[in-house]
Amino acid sequence: MTSDSNRIQSIRGFADILPSATPVWRQVETTLQATLAAYGYDEIRLPALEHTELFARSIGEVTDIVEKEMYSFEDRNGDSLSLRPEGTAGCVRAGIQHGLLHSKEQRLWYAGPMFRHERPQKGRYRQFHQIGAEVFGLQGPDIDAEMILMTGRMLRALGLGDVRLEINSLGSAEARRAYREELVSHFRAHWEALDADAQRRLETNPMRVLDSKNPQLQAVIESAPSLMDRLDEASRAHFEGLTRILDAAGQPYTVNPRLVRGLDYYGRTVFEWVSDALGAQGTVCAGGRYDRLVEQIGGNDTPAIGFATGIERLVSLVTERFGVPEVAGPDAYLVVGDEAAMGVAHRLSERVRDQSPGARIRVHSGGGSFKSQFKRADRCGARYAVVLGESERASGQYTVKDLRGDEPQRSLDENELIEFLSAGQH
RNA sequence: GUGGGCGUAGCUCAGCUGGUAGAGCUCCGGAUUGUGGCUCCGGUGGUCGUGGGUUCAAGUCCCAUCGCUCACCCCA
Numbered sequence: 001m002t003s004d005s006n007r008i009q010s011i012r013g014f015a016d017i018l019p020s021a022t023p024v025w026r027q028v029e030t031t032l033q034a035t036l037a038a039y040g041y042d043e044i045r046l047p048a049l050e051h052t053e054l055f056a057r058s059i060g061e062v063t064d065i066v067e068k069e070m071y072s073f074e075d076r077n078g079d080s081l082s083l084r085p086e087g088t089a090g091c092v093r094a095g096i097q098h099g100l101l102h103s104k105e106q107r108l109w110y111a112g113p114m115f116r117h118e119r120p121q122k123g124r125y126r127q128f129h130q131i132g133a134e135v136f137g138l139q140g141p142d143i144d145a146e147m148i149l150m151t152g153r154m155l156r157a158l159g160l161g162d163v164r165l166e167i168n169s170l171g172s173a174e175a176r177r178a179y180r181e182e183l184v185s186h187f188r189a190h191w192e193a194l195d196a197d198a199q200r201r202l203e204t205n206p207m208r209v210l211d212s213k214n215p216q217l218q219a220v221i222e223s224a225p226s227l228m229d230r231l232d233e234a235s236r237a238h239f240e241g242l243t244r245i246l247d248a249a250g251q252p253y254t255v256n257p258r259l260v261r262g263l264d265y266y267g268r269t270v271f272e273w274v275s276d277a278l279g280a281q282g283t284v285c286a287g288g289r290y291d292r293l294v295e296q297i298g299g300n301d302t303p304a305i306g307f308a309t310g311i312e313r314l315v316s317l318v319t320e321r322f323g324v325p326e327v328a329g330p331d332a333y334l335v336v337g338d339e340a341a342m343g344v345a346h347r348l349s350e351r352v353r354d355q356s357p358g359a360r361i362r363v364h365s366g367g368g369s370f371k372s373q374f375k376r377a378d379r380c381g382a383r384y385a386v387v388l389g390e391s392e393r394a395s396g397q398y399t400v401k402d403l404r405g406d407e408p409q410r411s412l413d414e415n416e417l418i419e420f421l422s423a424g425q426h
Numbered sequence: 427g428u429g430g431g432c433g434u435a436g437c438u439c440a441g442c443u444g445g446u447a448g449a450g451c452u453c454c455g456g457a458u459u460g461u462g463g464c465u466c467c468g469g470u471g472g473u474c475g476u477g478g479g480u481u482c483a484a485g486u487c488c489c490a491u492c493g494c495u496c497a498c499c500c501c502a
Contacts, residue, residue, distance in 0.1 A: 009493080012494090063500095064501080065500085068427085068500095069501090116500090118499090118500070118501075119428090119499085119500095120494095122495085122497090124501070124502080129502090197498090197499080200499095263501095279497085280497065284502075286501085286502065308502060310501090312502080335461080337460075369460085370461060371460085371461070372455090373462090374460095374462040375461095375462055375463085376462085377461095377462065378462035379462080385461075385462075387461075390460085391460080399461085401462085
């Protein structure tokens with residue numbers, strides 16, 4: 001036994017996804033991708049590594065993500081590169097670089113690992129996986145509403161229809177700036193009523209003060225001005241347009257005026273789907289509009305909206321609710337008597353795979369008694385055990401035993417056996 | 427970065443006021459010379475996370491350190 005001290009372990013926050021979990025992952029991923037396809041989105045695949053500058057310029061220099069959570073390092077030529085902490089920046093970069101956004105709309109989705117150097121906890125990892133989508137070139141609230149309805153459909157398709165939808169509008173950059181100043185002076189006037197945490201937030205991200213969970217601050221927060229009341233006219237009309245469509249579509253929501261994004265590029269519509277079953281990390285899907293970003297990183301003025309979901313969180317919810325599906329074993333397990341039988345076993349199984357690519361045949365390896373081979377056939381969940389021993393080779397009649405049901409043991413010649421195993425479900 | 431909880435067999439865990447490391451499951455073998463599951467019997471598997479200290483004696487007490495985990499911050 002190797003001692004723990006010289007055994008290499010995975011990096012903190014980088015999880016292995018073991019065979020017992022991959023079926024749920026696959027189910028979540030295929031369900032989400034099918035829904036995206038149903039709304040006419042096209043897949044785009046993007047690098048995990050980008051120039052650090054891209055994230056600094058899009059996410060915001062002073063955000064936590066850029067300041068202390070990125071995996072950044074110098075390339076051999078001295079460039080600063082970073083593992084992507086989110087997917088939007090790279091998608092926008094690719095859209096500009098390849099001319100995808102040139103006066104036409106795009107509905108794109110992507111999937112893959114993201115990296116943030118945070119302290120891991122339930123539902124939060126340093127390498128985590130997202131599926132997200134970005135729509136470019138559409139400025140009206142109709143696409144906002146469609147994206148919200150689509151993400152709602154995704155969650156329902158996973159059996160997670162009981163999450164709640166929260167929406168808000170962050171208004172225009174100008175309105176937000178004016179509001180932020182107003183907010184800062186409000187809280188400065190009540191400085192001594194704030195706790196240390198809120199005082200710190202007032203310096204870094206004033207709108208976050210509204211998020212404080214401290215009940216003693218509720219009075220000061222209640223009396224604070226609301227961004228909703230100070231939206232610019234266009235943003236107000238946009239938001240009202242959004243709620244009209246959601247109402248007409250029968251999609252329930254709550255307006256949460258304290259719903260703020262941690263990334264600088266958001267404006268106007270923001271939304272979140274929240275579950276109460278995940279502890280502190282309740283957001284399973286979040287998105288919003290970012291009309292200024294494309295221009296900000298060098299493209300033409302292009303309206304855009306996007307969302308991302310955390311696969312780990314969805315997998316966790318689905319697993320808690322429905323358990324893990326039993327892994328289906330092979331259709332047949334070939335028990336081999338000796339070396340000569342091994343040749344027969346592979347000749348037979350290859351012919352079955354030729355004829356029926358969906359057939360799942362496991363040929364025993366590693367020797368051992370018939371007893372132990374049968375035991376393994378049973379343990380791996382095989383439906384049938386096929387015995388290839390001396391007497392079978394002599395007679396040309398192979399024994400097939402049903403391991404899961406009451407079918408009587410049968411004797412088949414080679415062609416019959418191949419037909420039998422190729423038939424799939426018996 | 428900060429705080430709480432936890433580190434004993436592959437897994438889940440027991441181990442009392444310090445006194446020779448245990449159980450269940452798994453795995454391997456046997457009962458059944460070529461037939462799994464159920465049962466019974468036997469076996470493999472541990473520097474008790476790591477390093478130091480106290481003691482005649484440490485899984486147990488003390489200190490440090492590493493790891494896991496939950497929470498804060500922040501976020502998917």
